[in-house]
Amino acid sequence: MQCKTVRVAMVLHELAQKPPHRLLAEKFIALLQSSKAMKQLHQIQTQIIAHGFSHNEYIAPKIVSACAELKQMAYAHKVFDEIPDPNVALWNAMFRGYGKTESHREVIVLFSRMKSMDILPNCFTFPVVIKSCGKMKRLVEGEMVHCVVIKCGFGANPYVGTTLIEMYAAGGLIGAAYKVFGEMFERNVVAWTSMINGYILCGDMVSAQRLFDLAPERDIVLWNTMIAGYIELSDMVAARKLFDEMPRQDVMCWNTVLNGYASNGDIEACERLFEEMPERNVFSWNGLIGGYARNGRFFETLGSFKRMLSESDLLPNDATLVTVLSACARLGALDLGKWLHVYAESIGYKRNVYVGNALIDMYAKCGIIDNALDVFMSMDKKDLISWNTIICGLAMHGRGADALNLFSQMMNCGGKPDAITFVGILCSCTHLGLVEDGLLYFQSMVDDYSIVPQIEHYGCMVDLLGRSGLLDQAMNFVRKMPMEADAVIWAALLGACRIYKKIDLAELALERLIELEPKNPANYVMLSNIYGDLGRWKDVARLKVSMRDTGHKKFPGVSLIEVNDGVVEFYSLDKRHPETEEIYGALMGLTKLLRSFGYVPNILELGQGAYHD
């Protein structure tokens, strides 16, 4: 860094000495393109101004591009505003900058400003603007831009045409996309690929295949597009057939197929393909690691990550870290999670939102909510998922008041909550027993934020009302729901009925529950518990016999604990561990100690573990 600054200073000094005008401009452009921080850029800019180049038609766009490269579009806009009559190149640099930083709204706003000033766009303007319209799903604006394209005489431009096809196809207007394709002057392989991908986006693989067969040229990207299309439809056989037929495969194609097997649940095929790969990059490892994670095989997620570190020279990227952290969260692997936290920062992911969010979730799920809060507070960029993760995390930990506080902070920061935010909020209200607030939040969700309540929200409300003993109101919610109540809702209601001894409603809930999930043994366990509460032990015994006869066996709920370098799974009365004797010996000791302090174990609750055999 120091060295760079010195070098910049030297070049600047050299420039100050002597200079034919053109040469000086070129040097400034080269400097701008190599600038790696705003501090450097300001230094260069100072010299540019001192030499009277700040309004130079070649240099001004490069200043804007350099800002965009450093993701400083606010500053770029200031530079832009100070130039009295910007040329098209400068406008284009602004569009590109906003496009690159995903500020598509600004692209559209700026384009209307350009049009209102009667400045003519050129062929470099349209692709960026059209892309932003597509990303914002603003098809009406997109069509207007299309009109400008035609008016300006760029209707036949292949670059413009390709982005138009993409925009229309992504917006579901496949007919409009095909019209553009049909009217294109020269259709190269990129245009064909966009059109074919358009059909794939619309789920029309037949038309995609037809066009693919007609394509005059097929490059590696086009083949890969087709393969990805079949994968999207879960047709791994067709995908694999194309993959085997293609004349030359690159690592991206291998990765596409690898991910295809992973997302279609065929983890064995995924493993086999991974071993066969002639070349692997970080995406390949992420495919394998993510494949295990998506299929719930979290031990293997961690195992393959360790393998990546030991047998490849590749550094994990943010996606790798996020996947592994989520596996830690699921397994409760706190030590590894903490190690990943340090490691991620050491390889430059301290300010990464994805990684930050995954860390919040990992700490929350591993029970260290204060660490989750620390990570959250330390993040300078937070997105909706950051807020949701911490709010739901706090709610899960019973810290409803903190969750609600953060929610109002979120509102003060101008955050827009979504359906998941409100799941956290309603859940917090449940923990706090805040029936009135819960009802108000539910209403506010609908009225103020136009969020259509999903079944999860009704579930929260039924839980909230039920736990407070307002079973009639809870039942009213169930009746008013626009969708069929699911098992989660009946189970919440049933749980509340058990606490408040509402036997008639309990029977109704149970009836529905058994209709919905005739094979879920948990429902019979619940029924058995209710009989138990009522002292109907004969019914309990009868139920146990009938469950054994029908083969309904409840899988034991397992717990996970991190031991040394790994994670061990165990359940109530488990005897699978090699050190079982020592473990239970220690447990007996602990229980004795607890009893000596007056602790009385809850025998009734223990009895619920009786289905483990």
Next chain:
DNA sequence: TCGCGATGGT
């Protein structure tokens, strides 16, 4: 300076 393909989070 410009347009097509692969990974990740509540």
